[in-house]
Amino acid sequence: MAVSESIAAPGLVERLSAPKPAITLLLLMWVPLTIYVMFGAHQFVLLPAIPATILLYWVAFYNFRESSTAIIGLTLVFFWLLMAVSAPYLPLVDPNKPIAPFTLPFSEKRDIFFWLGTDFKGRDMLSRMIWGCQRVIVWGVTATFVAYVIGTLFGLIAGYLSGWWDEIISFLANVLLSFPVMVLFIVILNYLGPSGFNIVVAVTFASAPAIMRIVRGLTLDIKTRDYVYAAQTRGEHPFYIMVIELLPNVRGPIIVDACLRLGYTTVAITTLTFLGLGLQPPDPDWGLMIREAAKTAMLWKFSYMLLVPALSVSTLILGFNLMADGLREMSLKD
Amino acid sequence: MSDQTPVLECRNLSISYYTRAGEIPAVVDFNLKLMPGESHGIVGESGCGKSTVALAIMQYMGKNGAIVGGELLFEGRDMRSMSPDELRKLRGSKIAMVYQEPMASLNPAMRIGDQLCEVPIYHDGVSEREAWQRSAEMLAKVRLPDPERIMNSFPHQISGGQQQRVVIAMALLSSPKLLLLDEPTTALDVTVEAGIVELIRDIADEFGTSMIYISHNLGLILETCDRLTVMYSGEAVEVGDIHDVFDEMRHPYTRGLFGSIPLPGADKNEHPLVAIPGQLPLPHERPKGCNFGPRCTFFRQGVCDTGRLRMHSVPGDDDHRVRCERFQEIDWERDLPKGEAKPPVESGDVVLSVDDMTKHYVIEESGFLIFGGEEKTVKANEHLNFSAREAETVAIVGESGCGKSTFAKVLMGLEDATAGQVKLGNVELGNLPVEKRDEKTISRLQMVFQNPFDTLNPSHTVGGQIARVIRKFGVAKTKEEVDEIVFRLLDIVKLPRDFAKRRPRQLSGGQKQRVGIARAFAGNPDVVIADEPVSALDVSVQAAVTDLLMDIQRENRTTLLFISHDLSVVRYLADRVVVMYLGQIMEQGTTEEIFSPPYHPYTEALLAAVPIADTSIEKRHIVLKGELPSPSNPPKGCPFSTRCQYMMPGKCDVEAPPIRAFGREGHEILCHLDPTELQEMEPVIKKKEEAA
C-alpha cells in the first residue's frame, strides 16, 4: 500500500517504508505477541516486539501523514498495540491478584494507588485493562486474517475459474450469509466449545463469505485485463495467474475492507466472551471484564467497572474504523 | 464579415485546475474568434487542453477548475460577468455541447422522445404535442430512420451511432448559435463516423450554426472546419485558415504532426514516417520558453528558451498566426522531415495458414441456472482462408464486431475453432487450447495488446514482467543471463535500462506499449499478433511505436498479423490486407490491390470513410446507410447486403456470394457483382487535378 517509492534521498523512515523492512517490523511485532498470548511463552519473547512496534508506528505515521483521519486511527490502534507488547514490563500489579475489593478510582488502599480502582474481587482495573487488550487484539487479528486468507482464496477461484466452481462457492457463501452472524457464532461455538481457536473458526465462517464476494467481484473485473490475457497466452497455470497476476491487484481495496472488519471482529469477540462463549477466565480480557462487571455495575457507584473495558473496546474499534476511512480517503486521492 | 460581431471570442484566456499537487495551468493565453456560421477546429494530443477550452466556454469547470485570466465574450458580452441564471439560460438555448460518449448526455431510464421533448417545452414553452412534433422532425433531419420508433425506445436500445445522432438532434432542438463538439465520433466505427461527419457538415449549411469541433484527427478537421487551432501542451501554437495551415504550416509541431501520420504516399520502405521524438510534457513540467522546445529540431538556445512566447502573424496573412520564435528563419521547403528509406524485405515461406476456419459461439439467452433459455449462435468467424509468410505483415481490417479479436483468440488458444484448421508450420492449432500446447508452440506465437493501460500488470516491475517471459520460454535460466536479455530488449524498444526497475504507473502510454512489444518479442516468436497496438496512443507517439514494431519485425523476420480498423496505418505498413465484415473475409490481396480497383463494395465504402489530412487528395463520398448488423443476427446471403449500395435484391439477400479471383497473387473478392463490374469501379482516392 502506501509504501512510498520516494525519489528523494531516502531517510531512515523512508528506507523502513520499503516493503521488506516494513514487513520485517510487522513480523517482529506480531510473531512474539502471538506466541506469548496463544502459547504462553516467556515474557522475554516480547522484548524485540517493543521497539518494533514503536518503529512501525513511526513508519505508518510517516506514510499516512496526509490524512489526519488515518493518523488518529493509527494512534489509537498503536496505543493498544504498544500496551499489548509491553504489558509484562510495565510497573503494574498482578492483574489476577485480589487486593482490595470495591476500591474506587483515584484512591489508595494498602499503600497502592488505584488509578482506575479495583473490581469486585479486588483486582486492579488498570492492570486488567492493559493486560486485557492482548487477547482481544491477538485473537481478533488472527481470526480476521484467517477469514481473509480463506475468503480471498475462494473469491479468486470463483471469480477466475467461474463456471461450476463459481456456482458451488457462491451457493455455499449465500447459505452462510443467510444466517444472522450472531446465530452462526453461537451455533458454532456451542458445538465446538468455547476457546480462542474456535473463535477463529467461527469468525472465518461468518466473514469469509462476504470477503469471498468482494474478491470475486474484483477478480471478475480484473481478469478481463490484457495482462491476464498475456499470461494466459503464455500458457501460465491458473494458479500462477490467480496468485501472481490477480492477487496483488485486489489487495488494495481488500486492505481497506480488512480494517473495517477488524472492528466488527473485535466487537464480535468481546460480545462472545461476554456471553461466556469465548475466552475463559481467569486471565483478563475486556469481554470478561464487562461480563463480570455487569453483575455489580447495577450500582451507579461501581459503573466504572463497566465503563473502563467498554471504553477500551470502543477506542480500539474507533481506531480501526478511522484507519479504514483514512486509507480509503488516500486511495481516492491518488 | 469583419463588421459582424463574433459569436464567440476568447481573449488571452487562461484556465487552471487546482489539485493536491498545486495549480495546473491547463490552458494558457488562448485566443479564438468565431464568426457566425463558421466552423473552427481545435486539434491536439491528449491532455493539451482541448476539452478544457470547451468546458470553459460552457462554464462547466467543475469544483477544482477556474478561468484565471482573460475574457470570454459570447456575442460581445463577457460571460464571466453573467449571473448563474443568465448562464444557465445561455447554455440551454444558445450554446450546446456534444460529448464523445453519447450516453453521457442521455438519461438511460427515460424514453428518447421524452428527453427530446423537454428541450422545446422548457425553452420555447410549447405544448407537449407540438414538442413531440418538433422532436420527430429533428430526428428526421439528423437522418434517423423511423423517428417514431426511436422516440419510443430507451437509449440502450439503439446503436452508438444512433445515440450520437439523437444527442446532436437534442442539441439542435434549442437552435443554438454555437455548437461545441468534443470528439463526437471517436467512440464510433469508421463507416458510422463518416455519416455523422457528413451530418455535422450539413448542419453548418442548413442551420447556420457556428461550431467548435474538437478532435485529435487532422483528417476529420479538414472535412468539417473552415479554420483551425493547433494546440500543444496548453497553448495554441498555430491558428489559421484550414488550407493555409494544411498547405503552409509554419510551426514545427504542426509539421511534425503531419510528418507522423500516414498519408497516402507514405510507405514503410521508401517514405517511412518521421516520429516526433520524446513525449508531451506534463503541465507542471513544462520547459521554460517554448513548450515544444525539447522535442523541436529547430530549437536554439537563447531564442527558444527565454520567457513566454507570443503569437506572431505570418507575413502576408494576418489570420495565420504561430507561436514560434524562429518560423521565419526556417526553410519550410528544404527542411521537410524525411525518413530514411529502407530496403524492402523479401517474404519467405508460409508460416501460418488458416484453412476454412470457423468459430461459432453458442450463447444462452436469459438462461436460468442450468435450465438454458433459447440458444443462439453468434457466427464470429465464418470460413476464414488466408495465409501469412515469414517476415510478412498481414493486416486484418474491419470494424467492431467483425471477428478480428475472436480470430486472435483462436490463434492464441484461448478459444477452440468450431471447424477448419489453423496451422502454424505443421502444428494444428485450431483445436489445441493453450494448456495443451507445448512450450515451443506457445513461444512461437505472441501478442501485443491494444490498451496500454491494461497491457502491463500494475503490481509488478517492468523488468520482472519481461523476465517472466524469458524464463517461461526457457530462453535463459540464470539471473545474469535473464537480466542481460531484459536490458537488451529495453535497448531495442528504445527505453532506458533503469526502466526495468520501474512500475507501469510511472510510464507514459507510449512507453508502456513499448514494454508490451518487448515482452512479445522476449520469447523470440515467429508470429506476433498486434491487436490495434497504437490506436490508443497519441498521434505523435503512434509513428514511433509503429516504426519500432516494424524494425524489430524486419530484424527478426517475424510474421506480423496487424489487426486494425485504421486503413491509413494499414496502407502504410501492410504487405497484404484481409478485409473482414461480420466474421467473413470480404476481400484479400496485396496492399496495392486492396487500395485500387477492383474493390469489394465494403472496402470501397471503408476507403471513402477514412478521413485524410491532405488537401491535395480528392475522395469520392460514399456514406453507408444503416448500422452494423449484430453478429448474432447477420443478414441472409451476403453479410453486407443491408448496407451495400450495389445490392441486388433477390440475389444478394438470398444467396451467399461467390469468391471472385483477380490477378495471380490471390486477390479475392466475395461478391455477386460481375468481375467486369468490379473491375470498372472508380478509384476512391485521387490526386486533385492540378488545373486549378
Ligand SMILES: Nc1ncnc2c1ncn2[C@@H]1O[C@H](COP(=O)(O)OP(=O)(O)OP(=O)(O)O)[C@@H](O)[C@H]1O
Ligand atoms: N478536473 C481536473 N483536475 C485536474 N486536472 C485536470 C482536470 N481535467 C483536466 N486536467 C488536466 O488539464 C490538462 C488538459 O486537459 P484536457 O482534458 O483539456 O485535455 P484534452 O486536450 O481534452 O485531452 P484528450 O484528448 O485526452 O481529451 C491535462 O493535463 C489534464 O490532466
Ligand code: SF4
Ligand atoms: S520556438 Fe524554437 S523550439 Fe519552439 S517551435 Fe519554434 S523553433 Fe522550435
Ligand code: SF4
Ligand atoms: S454480394 Fe451484393 S450485397 Fe454483397 S457486396 Fe456484393 S453487391 Fe453488395
Ligand SMILES: [Mg+2]
Ligand atoms: Mg478531451
